[in-house]
Each structure stands twice: as C-alpha cells, then as structure tokens.
Amino acid sequence: MDLTSLILLAVFAGLLCLYLLVPGKLQNAVLTFASLAYVYYAGGLRTILYLTGAVLVTYAGARLLERCGRAAQRRCVLGVVLGGNLLVLVLTRYLAFFPGHFKAFPAALGVSFYTLQLLGYFLDVYMEKIPAEKNFWDYSAFATFFPQIASGPISRYEQLGGELKQTHRLQYRSLTFGLQRILWGLFKKLVISERLAAPVAAVFDDPDTFGGACIPAALFCFAIELYTDFSGYMDIALGAAECLGIRMAENFRTPFFSQNCSEFWRRWHITLGEWFKDYVYYPLLKTKAFVKLGKWSRNRFGKKKGKMLPVHLALVVLWFSVGFWHGGAWKYIIGSGLLHCFYITGGQICEPLFEKMKKLLHVNDKCFSWRLFCRVRTFCMVCLGFLFFRAADVPSALYMLPAACRFDLRALSAEGLLAAGLEGADLKLLAVCIPVLFIADLLQYRRGSVREVLAAQNLVFRWIVYLILLYAVLIFGMYGPGFVTNQFIYQNF
Amino acid sequence: MSREEVYEKLNEVFRDVFDDEEITVSDETTAADIEDWDSYEHINLIVAVEEAFGMKFSMGKTTGMKNVGEMVDEILRQAG
Structure with a gap:
C-alpha cells in the first residue's frame, strides 16, 4: 500500500x-x-x-x-x-x-x-x-x-x-487537527522509519558480516523504526478518521517514557493489551478451575502469596496469547510475550527484595535520576524483546544476544551504522529528526496533546511549524519513483 | 436484604481481600481509592464477593462496574 x-x-x-x-x-x-x-x-x-x-x-x-x-x-x-x-x-x-x-x-x-x-x-x-x-x-x-x-x-x-x-x-477543528496528525504520521513513517529500515534489515539479515558494534546500534534503530512505523500508521489512521469527525481509540501514549514493563504495555499497542486483558485474562481467572486453584494455593502458601499463583498462571496464558497473536512463531511468543511476562511476574515476586535493597543502599526513588534510570532500564528490557521480534528466528536472536548486550560506542562511528548502509547525510538528518520526535513525545507526555499546545500559539509560529513539517516530508521523505515504500510492519500481522 | 446489610458484608470482604481493617467502602468508592486495587486484585475481589453473596457476576459486570455503588446495585438486583 x-x-x-x-x-x-x-x-x-x-x-x-x-x-x-x-x-x-x-x-x-x-x-x-x-x-x-x-x-x-x-x-x-x-x-x-x-x-x-x-x-x-x-x-x-x-x-x-x-x-x-x-x-x-x-x-x-x-x-x-x-x-x-x-x-x-x-x-x-x-x-x-x-x-x-x-x-x-x-x-x-x-x-x-x-x-x-x-x-x-x-x-x-x-x-x-x-x-x-x-x-x-x-x-x-x-x-x-x-x-x-x-x-x-x-x-x-x-x-x-x-x-x-x-x-x-x-468541522474546521476536526479537519485541521486530522490533517496535522496525518502530516506528523507521514513524517514519522517516510522521514524516520523508512530511513532506518535498510540498515536495520542489513544487520539483522546478516549479523555475521556486521557483528560487533553494529548489532546494538541496529537494535536501537529498530526500536525507533518500529515505533515510528506503527505509531506513524496510527497517526495517519486516527488523523484520517478525525478529518471525518470520528474519534478512534489511541494505541500509543509515549511508550518509551514508561518506568516499568507493565506501564510500557499500557502505553504501547494499548488496544491489543486491553483486548487480551478483557477477553482472555479476566474470563480465565473467573473459570472454576482458576477459582479452585486460588483456594488451594491460599491454603497451601498463605493468603498473600497464595492468591498470586492463579494470577501469574493467567499472566503466562495472556502473554503467550499476545506473543502468538503477532505470528505463530516462537520468536514472537518470546519477544512480544513470554519475555514480558517474565519481566512483570518477576518484578512482582522480587518487589519486596528490591524494596529492601533500595532501603539498604539509601536509594531515593522520588527524584529525577531514579525515574531516568527506570526509563532507560525499561527501554533496554523492551529492546531485548525487539531483538527476538526482529531476528529471523530464536537461534539467530540468541546468536546476536551477547553482542546486543555489549555497550559499544563504536556503534555510532563509521564501523557501526555507516557500515550497515546508512549514509552520512541520513545519519545527520536522523540526528535532527530523532530529537524532534523525542521533544514532541516529551510535550505529549507532559501536556497531553502537542496539537493543543501548537493551537495555542500565534498564527505565524504555528504556520512556520506546519510548513517545516510539510517540507521535511516532501524533501526528506523516502518515496517517489524508483523507491518502494516498505509495508507497515504490523500490516503483516 | 437491605443496602445497609449489603454494605456490612461487603466491607468485611474488602477488608479480607485487601488485608486492611480500616477499609470502609461507599457508593462512590472506586479502584483509585484503594491502593492495592489493581487489575490483578480486581478478579480476586469479584470472586470473593461472589462467594460471600452466593451469586455470579457476568463478565460484562465484572469489567464494567465503575464503582462500589454499581456493585451493590447488582448484588441487590440478583438478590431479588
């Protein structure tokens, strides 16, 4: 398409x-x-x-x-x-x-x-x-x-x-807000996502040739590619509906600002998570078998620990289903399912231990640096899931895993992304566009709606922003004769 | 069964599920008012309420009730 x-x-x-x-x-x-x-x-x-x-x-x-x-x-x-x-x-x-x-x-x-x-x-x-x-x-x-x-x-x-x-x-407001959202979606897809697709594919298709510094760089690029591709599509879809005056459910709310994996899934592909929660997780927990299991485990392990057994078992089914939905392959079941289940249930089980450690080490968890640490940690954990998601299969992901976990500054050098087919000019453009994306997401995270913030500005400023965005899409967007636009990634699911 | 009797029994269930003897619920109480009332605890709560009152909530009611008042309405409706 x-x-x-x-x-x-x-x-x-x-x-x-x-x-x-x-x-x-x-x-x-x-x-x-x-x-x-x-x-x-x-x-x-x-x-x-x-x-x-x-x-x-x-x-x-x-x-x-x-x-x-x-x-x-x-x-x-x-x-x-x-x-x-x-x-x-x-x-x-x-x-x-x-x-x-x-x-x-x-x-x-x-x-x-x-x-x-x-x-x-x-x-x-x-x-x-x-x-x-x-x-x-x-x-x-x-x-x-x-x-x-x-x-x-x-x-x-x-x-x-x-x-x-x-x-x-x-309605003037619906039409203009819808068009603005479509433009922002096109910017994400055609300027950022399309630009990252080739080097990501080069590294993931042939990790042996690239290896080393390229793998963590390609994984970071894939996280941005997937986000801009999928959320870009959502912006275009929701923008088109808004032009008609029809509001649809949001599917993304600045997911990379999440402080833990549970929060990530409340911000990433929201409607999928909600669907499985309402139609798989809740009904499963209410079945006779799970209610019986709950009673047994409360008697066996005590009230507090015992009640978590059916919940964790239902979470395994839930996350297996979410992973399976992405494609009947173990790389999806692990990368988009069971790995996140492990993060969430593991986090819950180990929470008392983490709290003790924080007290012991006098960690202040009410400050910016702690929140920043939590966000970076969550991003890295999510990227690990993306590694399985994007790799050809589970053995390929496991093969790339040691290199992906190695922090290597060479990733940002000529040995890194440039070797994977990203040209110098593209790298410079991305060095501008990715911070723009970050600022827009930060505004959305703090103020709720970037378009509302823009609408409150003076006419000249507003139009400067719109025109810069329009020209950025027209000039830097990857489309046109001789260029085959990649399908939206989730369109294959 | 009167509304007051439902509340008396319901408070016991809430205190037992959330392990907090201080809890007293009212029509306006929502998940936001009780610290541990998340999606994990919600089903535990529903199952405990069903057992205490000897009734079943449909899945629509399980996920659709907006506050304790709606839960009490449903209990009274089923109690007839």
Missing part, C-alpha cells in the same frame, strides 16, 4: 466531501462501501470475502444471541461464531506453528486485527455489556472502517460504534 499514491489521496478527498455532504442516515452506508473499496485496493478480493464473511457471521450471531432463551443455546452460538472466526484466523495465519506440513490458506489483509475487533463486539453482546446492533449499516461501518482495517487500532463497539451513530458535518 503506497501512502503517497495520488489516487489514494484523491479518493480520500472525494470520500471526505461525499461523507460530510450526504444525509446522516446514509453516512454509514457510504462509509461501508468506501471502506470495502479501500479493502479491495489494499488487500484484494480475498480480503473482501474473508472480511464480509466475518462481518455477517458476527452480526447475525449477536442478533441470534438475543433471541436465545437458554444458556445452552447461547453457548452453542458462542461456539459457532468464536470457533468459525478463530478457525479462519488459524488457517490463514498460524498453521505453520503446528507440527506437520500443512499448507497455510492465503492470508487476508489485517485478518488478525479485524477478527479480534469483531469478536470483541460479539463477546460484549454475549457478556451482556452491550445490546446487539440492529442497524446493519452502523455495524458494517464499525467492522470495515477503512483507517483501522490494516493495522488497528482494535476498536470497541461502545466507543467507535457510538461515534459512528452520530451525524458528522464539516
């Missing part, structure tokens, strides 16, 4: 006009057809078929649930809808994980995102959190909404459905 495609931009402008002009009752039908056209453009006919099937099954299943009087009937509908959708997901995405030489079904664009979103709606109806949607166009607009289809966010019906039910008309 080429974001800089003139056709895409022209179609979006056309949709914007049409959507904001048609009567309110027709807006969701317009949005559904426009979204399906986009899905066809970006994912082909196969994605349309899979998506339409999932939309019809979850819509009909939710309606049917409300007509079922008996619990057994409801469970039967739950089994069919849940089983059907998960079967498609497994057949298209995760078949290679299982033993045997199965041939995977052709994958569809964004299947792991929209499956979770639609199942989230269906489960909400099953759990009686929300009533089933009767208006098909309201539901189909929610299910197929084009900005989220490829990489999320994984929206909830309570939030996005409510937004889509309203009539939207042209």
Whole structure:
C-alpha cells in the first residue's frame, strides 16, 4: 500500500466531501462501501470475502444471541461464531506453528486485527455489556472502517460504534487537527522509519558480516523504526478518521517514557493489551478451575502469596496469547510475550527484595535520576524483546544476544551504522529528526496533546511549524519513483 | 436484604481481600481509592464477593462496574 499514491489521496478527498455532504442516515452506508473499496485496493478480493464473511457471521450471531432463551443455546452460538472466526484466523495465519506440513490458506489483509475487533463486539453482546446492533449499516461501518482495517487500532463497539451513530458535518477543528496528525504520521513513517529500515534489515539479515558494534546500534534503530512505523500508521489512521469527525481509540501514549514493563504495555499497542486483558485474562481467572486453584494455593502458601499463583498462571496464558497473536512463531511468543511476562511476574515476586535493597543502599526513588534510570532500564528490557521480534528466528536472536548486550560506542562511528548502509547525510538528518520526535513525545507526555499546545500559539509560529513539517516530508521523505515504500510492519500481522 | 446489610458484608470482604481493617467502602468508592486495587486484585475481589453473596457476576459486570455503588446495585438486583 503506497501512502503517497495520488489516487489514494484523491479518493480520500472525494470520500471526505461525499461523507460530510450526504444525509446522516446514509453516512454509514457510504462509509461501508468506501471502506470495502479501500479493502479491495489494499488487500484484494480475498480480503473482501474473508472480511464480509466475518462481518455477517458476527452480526447475525449477536442478533441470534438475543433471541436465545437458554444458556445452552447461547453457548452453542458462542461456539459457532468464536470457533468459525478463530478457525479462519488459524488457517490463514498460524498453521505453520503446528507440527506437520500443512499448507497455510492465503492470508487476508489485517485478518488478525479485524477478527479480534469483531469478536470483541460479539463477546460484549454475549457478556451482556452491550445490546446487539440492529442497524446493519452502523455495524458494517464499525467492522470495515477503512483507517483501522490494516493495522488497528482494535476498536470497541461502545466507543467507535457510538461515534459512528452520530451525524458528522464539516468541522474546521476536526479537519485541521486530522490533517496535522496525518502530516506528523507521514513524517514519522517516510522521514524516520523508512530511513532506518535498510540498515536495520542489513544487520539483522546478516549479523555475521556486521557483528560487533553494529548489532546494538541496529537494535536501537529498530526500536525507533518500529515505533515510528506503527505509531506513524496510527497517526495517519486516527488523523484520517478525525478529518471525518470520528474519534478512534489511541494505541500509543509515549511508550518509551514508561518506568516499568507493565506501564510500557499500557502505553504501547494499548488496544491489543486491553483486548487480551478483557477477553482472555479476566474470563480465565473467573473459570472454576482458576477459582479452585486460588483456594488451594491460599491454603497451601498463605493468603498473600497464595492468591498470586492463579494470577501469574493467567499472566503466562495472556502473554503467550499476545506473543502468538503477532505470528505463530516462537520468536514472537518470546519477544512480544513470554519475555514480558517474565519481566512483570518477576518484578512482582522480587518487589519486596528490591524494596529492601533500595532501603539498604539509601536509594531515593522520588527524584529525577531514579525515574531516568527506570526509563532507560525499561527501554533496554523492551529492546531485548525487539531483538527476538526482529531476528529471523530464536537461534539467530540468541546468536546476536551477547553482542546486543555489549555497550559499544563504536556503534555510532563509521564501523557501526555507516557500515550497515546508512549514509552520512541520513545519519545527520536522523540526528535532527530523532530529537524532534523525542521533544514532541516529551510535550505529549507532559501536556497531553502537542496539537493543543501548537493551537495555542500565534498564527505565524504555528504556520512556520506546519510548513517545516510539510517540507521535511516532501524533501526528506523516502518515496517517489524508483523507491518502494516498505509495508507497515504490523500490516503483516 | 437491605443496602445497609449489603454494605456490612461487603466491607468485611474488602477488608479480607485487601488485608486492611480500616477499609470502609461507599457508593462512590472506586479502584483509585484503594491502593492495592489493581487489575490483578480486581478478579480476586469479584470472586470473593461472589462467594460471600452466593451469586455470579457476568463478565460484562465484572469489567464494567465503575464503582462500589454499581456493585451493590447488582448484588441487590440478583438478590431479588
């Protein structure tokens, strides 16, 4: 999907006009057809078929649930809808994980995102959190909404459905804020992420040739590449929705300012973490088996320690599921799942020990230096997960691990990133752009919204900032004839 | 069962789960008011309340209740 495609931009402008002009009752039908056209453009006919099937099954299943009087009937509908959708997901995405030489079904664009979103709606109806949607166009607009289809966010019906039910008309603030956000997303993707992609790929594809100082440098670059790629996509998606007057759930809140891993996951890919917490972790802890286990462990290990056993066991299932969702491969299960589970549960178990050590060493944990230490420590721990995530497989990640853990200043020299294919001019540009990204994130962390801060400034200053950003994208963005823009990383999931 | 009786029993459950004899909950009490009431403890609390009152909360209620007042409303509704 080429974001800089003139056709895409022209179609979006056309949709914007049409959507904001048609009567309110027709807006969701317009949005559904426009979204399906986009899905066809970006994912082909196969994605349309899979998506339409999932939309019809979850819509009909939710309606049917409300007509079922008996619990057994409801469970039967739950089994069919849940089983059907998960079967498609497994057949298209995760078949290679299982033993045997199965041939995977052709994958569809964004299947792991929209499956979770639609199942989230269906489960909400099953759990009686929300009533089933009767208006098909309201539901189909929610299910197929084009900005989220490829990489999320994984929206909830309570939030996005409510937004889509309203009539939207042209609003200056929504339109300008949306365009500003799209521009910022393009800056992240085309200027920073695309520039880092080649040297990162060079090192990770051939760690033997580079080795040494290159590996920690490439790992740091990958952390920035992944963040700017994924959060850049979110800015474009949420910005496009905002132009239409529709607010979507945030997926990132300055994750690299987190002081521990639990906080990191409340700031990174937020909607995925929330989904697994609400639909896997909580229901699991409420099953009879886990309640029984809790009682047994409280009797066996005492009240305080005993109650943590089912919680930690459920966390293992939760994090395994999160890792598995990223792709049926152990590198994801470890890098985006079990490693974080180890950090979080290990942190909880060792907390009394850490507190004792802090007292013994007279560490002041209420000052800036402690918070800075916690942030750097969390970033390094997260980078270790990224090493598994980006490496070809687990043995490659383990092979690169010793070098990745070695702090080596040569990483920033000609032996480091420059040797991996990053040109001197690119390095200089990144030396400006990455601090700009840091300052923008810091502003967002402290003030909540950079756009609000900008909107409060004088007209001349505002426009200087907008124009610098626009020209930065136009001049330094990596796009155009002869350049193939990399797919968004999460688009493959 | 009256609202006062529910609160009497509920306070005992809260004190037992959070290991704090000082806790007294009201309609407006939320997770933000009790230091250890995080997502880990939330399910422990729900299971303990279910056992104490001999009832089951749906998952929607488990994750959707915004304060103790809503929990008491649900207990009274199920108690009939």
